[in-house]
Amino acid sequence: MAKFITLRFLQGILVLLGIYAVTFFLVAATPGSPFSSERAIQPEILAQIEAFYGYDKPTSERFIVSLGNILHGDFGPSAVYANRSVTDIIAESFPVSLKLGSISLAIALLLGIPAGILAAVKKNTWLDYVPMSTAMAGICLPTFVMGPLLALVFGLIFAVLPVAGWFGPEFVVLPSATLGLYYAAYFARLTRGGMLEMLNQDWVRTARAKGVPERTIVWKHCLKGGLIPAITFLGPALAGIISGSFVVETIFQVPGLGQWFVKGALNRDDFLILGLTVLFASLIVLMNLLVDIAQVALNPRLKYD
Amino acid sequence: MTDHSETAVLGNEAAPLPKHSASEIAEEELVEGSSLWKDAWSRLKKNKLAVASLVIFLLICVFCVVGPFLVPYNSQEQDLFLGATGPSAEHWFGTDTLGRDLLVRTMEGGRISLMVGLVATVVSLLIGVIYGATAGYLGGKVDATMMRFVDLLYALPFTIFVILLMVAFGRSMWLMFVAIGCVEWLSMARIVRSGVLGLKKQEFVEAAVSLGYSHKRIILRHLIPNVLGPVIVIATLTVPAVMLLEAFLSFLGLGVQPPNASWGVLINEGQQNMEIFPWLLMFPAFFFALTLFCLNFLGDGLRDALDPKSAKD
Numbered sequence: 001m002a003k004f005i006t007l008r009f010l011q012g013i014l015v016l017l018g019i020y021a022v023t024f025f026l027v028a029a030t031p032g033s034p035f036s037s038e039r040a041i042q043p044e045i046l047a048q049i050e051a052f053y054g055y056d057k058p059t060s061e062r063f064i065v066s067l068g069n070i071l072h073g074d075f076g077p078s079a080v081y082a083n084r085s086v087t088d089i090i091a092e093s094f095p096v097s098l099k100l101g102s103i104s105l106a107i108a109l110l111l112g113i114p115a116g117i118l119a120a121v122k123k124n125t126w127l128d129y130v131p132m133s134t135a136m137a138g139i140c141l142p143t144f145v146m147g148p149l150l151a152l153v154f155g156l157i158f159a160v161l162p163v164a165g166w167f168g169p170e171f172v173v174l175p176s177a178t179l180g181l182y183y184a185a186y187f188a189r190l191t192r193g194g195m196l197e198m199l200n201q202d203w204v205r206t207a208r209a210k211g212v213p214e215r216t217i218v219w220k221h222c223l224k225g226g227l228i229p230a231i232t233f234l235g236p237a238l239a240g241i242i243s244g245s246f247v248v249e250t251i252f253q254v255p256g257l258g259q260w261f262v263k264g265a266l267n268r269d270d271f272l273i274l275g276l277t278v279l280f281a282s283l284i285v286l287m288n289l290l291v292d293i294a295q296v297a298l299n300p301r302l303k304y305d
Numbered sequence: 306m307t308d309h310s311e312t313a314v315l316g317n318e319a320a321p322l323p324k325h326s327a328s329e330i331a332e333e334e335l336v337e338g339s340s341l342w343k344d345a346w347s348r349l350k351k352n353k354l355a356v357a358s359l360v361i362f363l364l365i366c367v368f369c370v371v372g373p374f375l376v377p378y379n380s381q382e383q384d385l386f387l388g389a390t391g392p393s394a395e396h397w398f399g400t401d402t403l404g405r406d407l408l409v410r411t412m413e414g415g416r417i418s419l420m421v422g423l424v425a426t427v428v429s430l431l432i433g434v435i436y437g438a439t440a441g442y443l444g445g446k447v448d449a450t451m452m453r454f455v456d457l458l459y460a461l462p463f464t465i466f467v468i469l470l471m472v473a474f475g476r477s478m479w480l481m482f483v484a485i486g487c488v489e490w491l492s493m494a495r496i497v498r499s500g501v502l503g504l505k506k507q508e509f510v511e512a513a514v515s516l517g518y519s520h521k522r523i524i525l526r527h528l529i530p531n532v533l534g535p536v537i538v539i540a541t542l543t544v545p546a547v548m549l550l551e552a553f554l555s556f557l558g559l560g561v562q563p564p565n566a567s568w569g570v571l572i573n574e575g576q577q578n579m580e581i582f583p584w585l586l587m588f589p590a591f592f593f594a595l596t597l598f599c600l601n602f603l604g605d606g607l608r609d610a611l612d613p614k615s616a617k618d
């Protein structure tokens with residue numbers, strides 16, 4: 001197990017380096033510069049700005065320098081927002097995104113997994129059909145449709161929840177519900193599929209024939225294996241919640257990292273894009289590492305792949 | 306293959322019903338042999354939800370492709386004095402803030418969204434099928450390396466890359482089609498690879514090898530046609546995924562650029578004005594969700610029909 005974890009960890013670091021390199025050269029290849037603006041800047045001043053940010057050096061040299069900086073935890077200055085460093089922006093906005101993301105993920109898991117188990121156990125009854133049709137509808141209503149609809153219904157028609165801003169606990173409800181419900185639908189479907197596969201195994205029939213109570217069969221024998229598809233989906237779900245936050249934070253005016261990423265991409269704020277990409281990628285790689293470990297723990301046959 | 310299933314059908318019919326008269330059996334011999342596709346079609350027909358989805362989806366396609374010719378407005382024709390008006394006899398879906406007819410904009414937006422679905426799915430199909438078939442056919446270390454690479458890619462934040470690509474190389478629609486297609490081929494590669502892995506041990510592949518056919522010919526002519534079923538299923542499910550990604554990008558302002566509109570663009574415009582003009586959000590969102598709904602149900606139905614063994618229940 002220790003060897004497996006070390007191997008995956010090293011692999012994760014390699015992946016991160018790869019992502020960093022690809023992002024860096026993609027950003028560097030983008031036409032235009034972060035310092036161009038509508039006003040004409042005197043060439044001497046532009047040269048000075050570029051020198052300040054290190055843009056007077058060749059790309060390959062900049063790559064080495066910025067890689068070294070990032071390894072020291074220094075994401076550099078923001079190229080567009082003067083006198084703010086990317087680290088400042090992250091320190092300010094990350095807690096917001098973390099709160100939004102973790103509540104969304106909690107909603108997705110706490111709603112999706114029980115619904116999936118229930119649907120599998122009560123297969124072909126209304127307890128299966130109703131949650132599963134709702135889940136199907138949820139998958140077809142992406143965040144950018146669901147968000148405005150929720151805002152319209154709860155914010156404007158019933159006027160019970162605020163639709164924009166980030167000031168108190170009631171402001172968290174709509175954004176996190178928008179993000180969470182979408183992934184709850186996925187988790188419900190995956191859990192149902194996984195549980196059904198387990199419940200249809202021959203050894204379940206044997207257990208039933210021997211008189212093992214249904215409760216023991218479901219909770220003790222099937223749950224572990226039945227949850228594997230849902231756990232595998234945790235990595236993609238986190239990636240999805242991060243990119244979903246780009247939309248949700250725009251709709252609900254949440255001052256999180258997602259908004260900064262979209263702004264950075266539109267404004268060509270090179271350092272900001274790089275810093276946030278590295279941050280998001282690290283989170284996703286870390287989540288995938290945890291998922292890999294959890295999978296091996298749940299299913300020992302996977303250990304030696 | 307056809308002969309085989311025909312005898313199987315007759316055998317089944319004959320065994321439990323020995324009272325069959327000679328004429329009845331003769332009649333049954335006239336029955337055509339049923340191929341995989343016919344079996345699948347008859348199974349699909351029994352699934353009412355899937356058939357309804359197929360019909361609605363085709364209607365939406367007709368609505369989007371033919372519709373704009375029947376509406377007396379142009380999708381970019383503005384009427385600033387009119388502004389945003391609700392649904393009326395002249396403008397069935399109302400008009401947007403610039404006085405453009407929403408009906409024709411929804412239709413043309415649908416055209417672009419559906420085209421993205423189609424083109425990007427074809428791109429993902431090409432990459433996924435070739436990659437997966439190669440990995441499965443070569444097997445061994447090559448397969449292990451190639452699939453490990455797919456696993457790695459699965460773990461990456463692709464949306465971020467698509468966003469960066471759109472920023473880096475201008476927001477051209479065709480680039481977006483290709484970029485999305487390049488992201489969505491992973492499941493396809495996995496399915497094809499596992500199918501090919503199972504098939505290549507079968508006798509007909511051995512026969513092809515012993516006849517001295519090239520690898521390319523064996524993969525293209527013998528293996529890929531046999532994994533077509535699951536590939537069609539995944540392709541059907543890729544279309545909504547791709548459309549979703551396009552709408553996501555367009556919603557953020559990184560996809561289709563005005564004055565062109567896809568459903569994502571229209572939903573974004575509608576969302577900005579939803580307090581005052583809710584129909585601007587409702588109509589495009591309804592068509593978009595309905596299309597995704599139909600394609601997902603159709604994909605599920607096709608999976609049950611083409612690949613009964615992998616059916617979820």
